[in-house]
Amino acid sequence: MEARYKRKNTCGTICLKYLLFLFNVLFWVAGGTVLAVGIWTVAEKSDYISLLNSTFYSASAYILIATGIIVVVTGLIGCCAMLREMRNLLIVYFILLFCIFLLEIIAGVMAYMNYQKVDHELRQNLRLTMQHKYMQPGEEGVTQGVDKLQQEFKCCGSDSSLDWADSIWILTSQNAMMVPDSCCKTPRELCGQRDHPSNIYKLEGGCIGRLEEFILSQLLILGAVGIGIAFLQLLGMMLTCCLYQNLKEDRYSACCF
Known part of the structure; x- marks a missing residue:
């Protein structure tokens, strides 16, 4: 038993356990x-979702939340497998890492492919949404989204304030309204x-x-986070394989001894 204890606590195994613990942190x-990020997107930017005909943006936010939980x-599974030196649980941990890694690659490709589609739909539909749904019965979500959009981004109309005509x-x-009150630099x-430039936002574009800039910046953030996690996962999978192999050799050596 003493020999088995010493075998299981070799320097290589201990180092791998600490490295895998650091990885898990x-x-x-x-x-x-x-x-x-997913919760923030849903909680703080949900008003903008009502302005998009595509469900891609909202689906991405909920996918982020699900991914974070997973x-x-x-x-947690990795820590249990490492501390208890359970090789079967290490295999489960490795499979989960690999599956998440594949999902991230698929999600990244889909995000890149769908961004152009979302951008095209946004340009086509935002003006019509503002003109036909703003302040209309049953469209409170759109009205709130438009007002928040114009105030936060200091803009007026889809392409310009003339869209409101x-x-x-x-x-x-x-x-005798010319534009919504949310177009005003000092809303009241x-x-x-009065749609004079001194009173309302006349942002070019x-x-x-x-x-568009906001959505692109969100995608860049998600991409950077995804790349960082993917790199961590590759490192974690390598460390998991090494620890699994070390535990297997230690147990085999202990049995032979």
Whole structure:
């Protein structure tokens, strides 16, 4: 038994266990980051989702949340397998890492392919959404999303403030509104009756340009996080294989001894 104990605590095995533990800490942090980004996207930017006809953006946010949870659970399994030196659990841990790695590659390819589609749909539909759904019955989500978009990005209209001239709400308004109050630099009731540049935002390119920049920046962040996690997973899979092999050799040596 003493020989077996010494065999199981060789320098190589101990170093691998510490390295795998460090990996799991980093993996947990990465999983927590992905989870936080997903929750932040849903909680803080959900108003913009109503402006997109495509479900790709909202689906991406929920995929991030699911991935973050899976990463955290996978890290817990890895720690249990490492501390208890359970080779079967190490195999499960390796398979989970590999599956998440494949999912990240697939998600990355889909994100790249769908971005062009989302961007095209956004340019086509944002103006129509603003003109036909703003302040209309049953479209409270769109109205809130448009107001938040114009205030946060300091813009007015899809391409310019002139887009509002064909809005159903403007055409049927009894208050001689030129643009929504959310276009005003200092929002207040009925301030949209005056569309002078000193009163409203006249951003070149309108809100569409700012929204495109926002979506692209989100994709870049997700891409950077994905690449970082993928690198960690490759390292984790190599360490898992090495630890599995060391435990197998140690146990074999102990039995022979």
